[in-house]
Amino acid sequence: MRARAIGLLISVLSSCADEPRRIDVELRDGEDVTVIPIDDLAHGDRIVFRLPSNIVGFSIASFAHEGTVGAYYIVSPSGIRWVDDYRVGKNPELLLSDLLVSVAAVPQTDVFGTMDVEPGDWHVRFGGSIDRAELWIRRTEDGRFRGGTVDVDAYVAPNILDNQESYVRSVLEATFPWVGLTLGDVRYLSLPAEYTVLDASEFEAALTATSGERMPMLNVLFVAMLNNLDGTVRGKAARLPGYSGSRTLASGVAVALEGTLEEDVYILRHEMGHFMGLFHTTDYPTGVVDPLLDTPQCDETLIETAHHECPDAGNLMSPWMILDGLTESQERVIRGSSAYRGLSSAKSMTASISFSSPISPTIVPTEVRKVTFSMEERPMISCSGVRVETPSNGVSCRSGSFRVCLALAR
Numbered sequence: 001m002r003a004r005a006i007g008l009l010i011s012v013l014s015s016c017a018d019e020p021r022r023i024d025v026e027l028r029d030g031e032d033v034t035v036i037p038i039d040d041l042a043h044g045d046r047i048v049f050r051l052p053s054n055i056v057g058f059s060i061a062s063f064a065h066e067g068t069v070g071a072y073y074i075v076s077p078s079g080i081r082w083v084d085d086y087r088v089g090k091n092p093e094l095l096l097s098d099l100l101v102s103v104a105a106v107p108q109t110d111v112f113g114t115m116d117v118e119p120g121d122w123h124v125r126f127g128g129s130i131d132r133a134e135l136w137i138r139r140t141e142d143g144r145f146r147g148g149t150v151d152v153d154a155y156v157a158p159n160i161l162d163n164q165e166s167y168v169r170s171v172l173e174a175t176f177p178w179v180g181l182t183l184g185d186v187r188y189l190s191l192p193a194e195y196t197v198l199d200a201s202e203f204e205a206a207l208t209a210t211s212g213e214r215m216p217m218l219n220v221l222f223v224a225m226l227n228n229l230d231g232t233v234r235g236k237a238a239r240l241p242g243y244s245g246s247r248t249l250a251s252g253v254a255v256a257l258e259g260t261l262e263e264d265v266y267i268l269r270h271e272m273g274h275f276m277g278l279f280h281t282t283d284y285p286t287g288v289v290d291p292l293l294d295t296p297q298c299d300e301t302l303i304e305t306a307h308h309e310c311p312d313a314g315n316l317m318s319p320w321m322i323l324d325g326l327t328e329s330q331e332r333v334i335r336g337s338s339a340y341r342g343l344s345s346a347k348s349m350t351a352s353i354s355f356s357s358p359i360s361p362t363i364v365p366t367e368v369r370k371v372t373f374s375m376e377e378r379p380m381i382s383c384s385g386v387r388v389e390t391p392s393n394g395v396s397c398r399s400g401s402f403r404v405c406l407a408l409a410r
């Protein structure tokens, strides 16, 4: 009897409780990433929004004027708590809440047995000193990744290397294609001379001074040396995941150029991995592991004594990566991220492509080649014996010129 009375009381209370604010999600045709601003938020506010079935991923950026901020929870229509208590998945160590701005993305973990974004009503509750938020939704025609391009604003400090402008260009060009993404539009901009050696507070100042208007995009700061609070590092991502617009503390990554192309490319890819939502496979020195079940991990003794022998040493997201391998789940996280301009439909996959000159590069078996052509009006590709990578695995068409990767058919 008493239990029944309590049950009644609870149901009365819950029916009186504030309903979450419903956010209308209007996805327009031809738009691969839709950004929905949500204003006038306060600690504890809840929203609900309905997603269709063709979503590749979404992220929620939370903003505050002071203090820390973040999504307290993100719950799927079937009740999966993708973010819980500001943390990714079930991992108590992987905190997303941060100073002034933080981003949470779905999917960032594979521990729930799926990385698909469920259709239906998603619930989010905000915390900290939240003022406003942005919901970034990525979709394709059928919810499958179709390829995309990363637009980059490259901020280059003076006096890093000889011929640094052409070197930065070659680093960016060698970084892509990567995980089915190609390099999009690049703007080269200058950083003030005092940022050639960049410390933590200057990194924040430089990020908030970024000026790009495009969204999504990636700011990359190229410097000679990068100082963290606890020492010198080769690369740094502002936040994990980062914010794919400008002027915030989360707006980009930094790379201290060494001058060795392969290494500098690895560093940039590693930082982009963080920016797009990946944690270290095994963090150093904490030993905290990422929320992905298909990534290798390293045990504590090996970390201390012989980290080059760690099972994850060949993974791009190990802190001492020596190779740039990625697992399927890691690629899935990247593809769901907000950081690129995506292709949305099968139509764009077979989009007319043409070359003003015939395709006649010498194709070396198994080698992937980048060939740049200019576009013609009525394009057509025909290659015998070669596989032309379609936008679903890494090519996108842009007006003017574009790059295509050719590899021998397997």
Ligand SMILES: [Zn+2]
Pocket (backbone or CB within 6 Å): 270, 274, 280, 319
């Ligand atoms: Zn790292």
